[in-house]
Amino acid sequence: MLAAVSAVQRPTDAKLLVVNCEKEIIHVPRTAFVDLLQPNDLVIANDAATLPASLSGVHQQTGRRIEVRLAGRPSLNPMDVSRFSAVVFGEGDFHTRTEDRPLPPALQSGDMLLLGPLRATVAQVLGHPRLVSLHFAGSADEVWAGLARHGRPIQYSHLQTGLEMWDVWTRIAGLPVAFEPPSAGFVLDWHVLATIREHGAAFATITHAAGISSTGDEDLDRLLPFDEPYQIPDATVRAVRHTRHQGGRIIAVGTTVVRALEDAATADGQLRSCAGLAKGKIGPSTRLRVVDAILSGTHEPGTSHYELLRAFVEDSTLERATNELSTHHYKTHEFGDSVLIASCKSC
Amino acid sequence: MTISSTLRQQEPGAPLHTISKDPFSGLRVAITGGTSGLGLALVRELSRRGARVAFVARTRERVEQVAQENSGTHGIVGDVAAKNDIYPIALQITGELGGLDVLINNASDLGPTPLAMLSDTECEDLERAFATNVFGPFRLTKALMGALAASAREGRGAVVLNISSDAAINAYPGWGAYGSSKAALNHLSRIWNEEHAVENVRFLSLDPGDMDTPMHAAAIPDADPATLKRPEKSAHELAEAIAAVLPGVNASEDVVELMQ
Numbered sequence: 035m036l037a038a039v040s041a042v043q044r045p046t047d048a049k050l051l052v053v054n055c056e057k058e059i060i061h062v063p064r065t066a067f068v069d070l071l072q073p074n075d076l077v078i079a080n081d082a083a084t085l086p087a088s089l090s091g092v093h094q095q096t097g098r099r100i101e102v103r104l105a106g107r108p109s110l111n112p113m114d115v116s117r118f119s120a121v122v123f124g125e126g127d128f129h130t131r132t133e134d135r136p137l138p139p140a141l142q143s144g145d146m147l148l149l150g151p152l153r154a155t156v157a158q159v160l161g162h163p164r165l166v167s168l169h170f171a172g173s174a175d176e177v178w179a180g181l182a183r184h185g186r187p188i189q190y191s192h193l194q195t196g197l198e199m200w201d202v203w204t205r206i207a208g209l210p211v212a213f214e215p216p217s218a219g220f221v222l223d224w225h226v227l228a229t230i231r232e233h234g235a236a237f238a239t240i241t242h243a244a245g246i247s248s249t250g251d252e253d254l255d256r257l258l259p260f261d262e263p264y265q266i267p268d269a270t271v272r273a274v275r276h277t278r279h280q281g282g283r284i285i286a287v288g289t290t291v292v293r294a295l296e297d298a299a300t301a302d303g304q305l306r307s308c309a310g311l312a313k314g315k316i317g318p319s320t321r322l323r324v325v326d327a328i329l330s331g332t333h334e335p336g337t338s339h340y341e342l343l344r345a346f347v348e349d350s351t352l353e354r355a356t357n358e359l360s361t362h363h364y365k366t367h368e369f370g371d372s373v374l375i376a377s378c379k380s381c
Numbered sequence: 382m383t384i385s386s387t388l389r390q391q392e393p394g395a396p397l398h399t400i401s402k403d404p405f406s407g408l409r410v411a412i413t414g415g416t417s418g419l420g421l422a423l424v425r426e427l428s429r430r431g432a433r434v435a436f437v438a439r440t441r442e443r444v445e446q447v448a449q450e451n452s453g454t455h456g457i458v459g460d461v462a463a464k465n466d467i468y469p470i471a472l473q474i475t476g477e478l479g480g481l482d483v484l485i486n487n488a489s490d491l492g493p494t495p496l497a498m499l500s501d502t503e504c505e506d507l508e509r510a511f512a513t514n515v516f517g518p519f520r521l522t523k524a525l526m527g528a529l530a531a532s533a534r535e536g537r538g539a540v541v542l543n544i545s546s547d548a549a550i551n552a553y554p555g556w557g558a559y560g561s562s563k564a565a566l567n568h569l570s571r572i573w574n575e576e577h578a579v580e581n582v583r584f585l586s587l588d589p590g591d592m593d594t595p596m597h598a599a600a601i602p603d604a605d606p607a608t609l610k611r612p613e614k615s616a617h618e619l620a621e622a623i624a625a626v627l628p629g630v631n632a633s634e635d636v637v638e639l640m641q
Contacts, residue, residue, distance in 0.1 A: 056465070081531050083475060114478035178476040182469035183554055200466035200524075208528035210476050224526075231579065239531060267535045 035332055035359055037192040038370035041201040043220035049364055049371040051332070057378075058353045058359065059358050063345055066306075067329065068226060070356035073234030074282030076273055077329075078287025078289045081239040086199060090127075091149035096139040099125035101214070102168070105246045106260045110211050110309065113174045119167050120259065121249050122147075128189030128196070132250025137163050149249060150184030152177065162254055164183060175310075175366040188214050188246065211263070212244040216366040218288030218330050236277065238270040242290040242312070248337070251299035258338050265309040266296035274305050274324065283326040283376075288348050290343045292316060292325050318344040327376040332359050332366045346377040348359070395596040404430035404624040409478040413461050413516050413521070414488030416443040417484045418594030419544065422616035423485060428454050430620065435474045437461065437488070458531035461517030462509065472522035478574045481528040483623060486566075492558025495600045507558045509571075514562035519542055519569060526582070538627040541620060543570045545586045550586035556600075568618035 038045075048064035064072075071077070087104040106119035124136030140163065145156040153171040170177045187202045204219040206227075232236050242264035248255050274284060274295075280300040284331060286292045299305050299314040303323040314320075315338065322345055333339040335356060343352060355373065410427050414420035415436025428434045428451050435455040438444050455477040459466040475481055489582030490513035493506040522541055529539035548556045549563035571585035577584070591597060592611040 081527055083472070083527065086472070112476055116474070175473075175477055178473045179457070181476075182472045199472070203468070203524070204527070206527040206530065206533040208475060209480055210472050228579065237535065241531075269534050269536065 035364055035366040035370070037209075037332065037367050038192050038365040039192060040191055041195065041197055041369055043201075043204070043369065044223065045163070045369075047076045048221075049362070051355060051359060051362070051373045053347060053351060053355055053365065053373070053375045055376050055378075057347065059355055062250060064221060067221060067372075067374065068229045068235075070232060070374065071230060071233045071235040071285070072282065073286055074277060074280040075233075075235040075304045076238060076277040076282055077230055077235060077285050077287060078238045078240060078270065078274075078291050078295070079206060079219045079222055079287035080207045080212070080242045080244065080294070081201070081202075081204075081206045081219075082212035082216055082241050082244060082290075083204075083210040084199075084212045084215045084244075085210050086181055086186060087185060088186045088188045089149040089152065089181075090186075091147055091152075093139050093141070094146040094148055096285045100147065101125075101127070101135075102147060102154070103190045103246060104168075105165075105213055107263065108243065108311075110209065110243060110263050110265055110291070112209075114176050115177045116170045117157070117163065117167065118170070121164050121254065123164070124167060128191055128193075131191045134252060141166055150180065152180035152184060153265040162251075164249065164251060165257075166255060170295070171231070175233075190367065193369075197313060206239065208239075209241050211241065213242055213246050216242070216244045216288050216290050216367060218291075218372070220369065221287065221329065221372060229374075235272055235282070237273065238267075239275040239315055240264060240266050240270060240291055240294045242294045243342060244288075247339070255338075258317070259293070259312075262290070262293065262312045263309065264290075264312055266294060266305065266307050267300050268307040271305050271307045284324055285327045285329060286325045287329045289316075289328070289330060289339050292322075292328055292345075295324040296320070296322060315341065316345050317341040318349070320345040322346070322377055325377070328376060329372060332364050332370065332371055332373055334366065343373075343375060346375045347379070384407070388568055404627050406621065408432045408482045408537075409435075409480055410485065411435045411437070411474045411478070411481055412485045412487055413437045413517070415456075416440065416447045418419075418596055419488040419589055419592060419612045419615055420485075421447060422584075423487065423619065424451055424454060424610035426613070426616040426620050433478055434590040435478050437470055437474075441600075443601040443627065457564060461486075461521055462490070462512035464516075464520065467517075467524055468519040471521060473527065476587060477526045479537075480532055481525055482532045482537050483540045483542070484522060484525055484529065484540050484546070485619075486521065487542075487544045489544065489563075491596055492556075492562070495602075495633065496555040496600055497557075498555060502558050502617075507561075509567070510558040510562045514559070515565045515569070522573070526577075528583050530577070530580050531534060539580075540585065540623050540626055541573070541582070542623055543567070544562055545570075545588050547588050549586075549588070558612045560601075562568070577591045581628075585626065587619060587622055589619060 049066040089102040101123040124140040154168040157167040202215040416438040444456035459470040492510040532540040548560035549567045574584035
């Protein structure tokens with residue numbers, strides 16, 4: 035697949051590959067997504083806003099330049115912003131592919147990282163020279179102000195220009211807890227939400243701290259996704275219940291929504307409003323309890339996102355879809371085209 | 382225009398059954414231009430009533446001072462007229478408050494001081510008035526719309542109050558930059574309110590009246606302060622108007638009168 039190189043959230047020529055209940059593959063303009071909804075369907079998206087999680091700075095002990103990418107947090111509590119897990123790169127910026135970025139200087143617990151107005155201590159090195167837990171100095175408001183003034187969105191080497199905050203916040207972005215954008219939600223804008231309602235379908239949200247999608251380091255990428263905190267509001271639980279009662283489908287916008295909903299579901303498929311920590315990986319052996327279909331970006335085999343799609347349909351169908359994405363010149367990555375995949379059990 | 386100030390006051394010593402919770406208790410509120418005049422009065426009023434308040438202003442020293450004087454409030458340094466300040470402001474508001482229920486676009490620019498006829502108004506003064514009074518609220522509201530809609534979905538209510546002026550309606554000579562920019566903001570409010578009614582995000586555009594504030598002094602230096610409204614009184618009336626459109630509270634006649 036080709037990389038989408040422009041940071042346009044809703045390109046007018048965006049494409050959508052649909053795998054329907056009969057495992058047929060059809061191609062439609064992505065703007066036709068709403069026309070595929072049926073009355074009583076429920077569309078659920080991740081309304082997390084994206085943090086400026088890339089912090090450039092200096093490793094105080096060696097004086098060497100580093101880039102810290104915040105990657106995880108134990109909770110969504112707004113006042114609990116002193117502790118993060120993070121991936122640290124050596125000098126350089128996003129023009130270099132992450133695969134080619136040098137290691138940071140050897141980090142040890144107690145090392146001080148000077149990140150613009152922010153000061154962070156390495157609390158622990160987490161079994162990999164790039165992966166650490168950090169402790170930020172100062173009050174919660176000081177950390178938020180430091181992130182706001184100094185942080186930048188995590189950048190991608192395949193894009194032509196640097197990303198600004200307005201490039202990565204979805205239209206529905208609310209609580210700033212994601213480390214990279216929940217980019218499947220780029221499909222949505224306020225007009226689309228109005229059209230969903232006009233079709234007799236409904237819209238709800240979860241908030242999930244989407245983590246980093248890849249680090250460029252094979253060993254680290256095998257650990258992805260890291261544990262991700264999420265919360266599911268009462269209103270969404272009620273909407274899911276209502277939808278099931280009416281015989282509608284639950285359509286998740288993005289892998290993070292699947293992760294949160296399936297993590298929160300009990301063994302018999304009941305959902306409760308809660309704050310949780312999504313730990314498990316979703317893959318071919320996962321039995322989906324809540325979600326009937328996923329609207330997502332296009333994903334390459336081998337990634338954790340692709341593994342999650344294997345929970346929806348068997349491998350032979352996914353392989354056909356992957357081939358079609360390639361032959362129809364679909365674009366991949368955050369600002370690329372999309373897929374809509376119905377799970378076998380929803381038919 | 383009179384609004385009862387006794388309806389929702391909490392009295393610590395009163396028997397339990399007469400205590401009604403202040404509708405602002407625990408509400409997450411952001412106020413721009415929060416270190417002087419009406420904005421400062423709103424910070425004090427809403428924080429006193431139990432709201433969790435974040436306020437925005439340009440001068441660091443003033444922001445720190447007001448945050449210190451009003452414990453529990455979150456001071457944010459930024460200029461709503463500057464495009465590159467909007468997302469840092471929005472990030473701090475939603476981050477520090479953990480979401481947002483009420484946005485008050487209060488920060489305003491008078492245009493030329495002393496006031497000038499439109500044909501004598503420098504383009505730069507007009508641009509600055511529009512940057513602060515129209516584009517700033519437009520950008521900040523747009524960036525925070527997701528947080529507000531999330532609050533509405535969760536049943537907490539979502540209100541945007543845009544501070545307007547009778548100069549937005551009447552053609553006062555000398556008030557061209559201010560009046561035309563406030564007229565634009567007034568119309569933005571009306572259209573936003575139509576477009577987001579279905580999501581239960583409400584937009585108010587209210588005139589707080591002629592108040593004894595630094596801005597009024599800049600506009601009409603020789604006005605007798607005794608003839609002007611105290612900003613504290615306007616802040617209280619505006620708070621009541623917001624409370625009236627929050628879920629579970631019915632709009633009173635008084636509030637309807639306030640609306641343009």
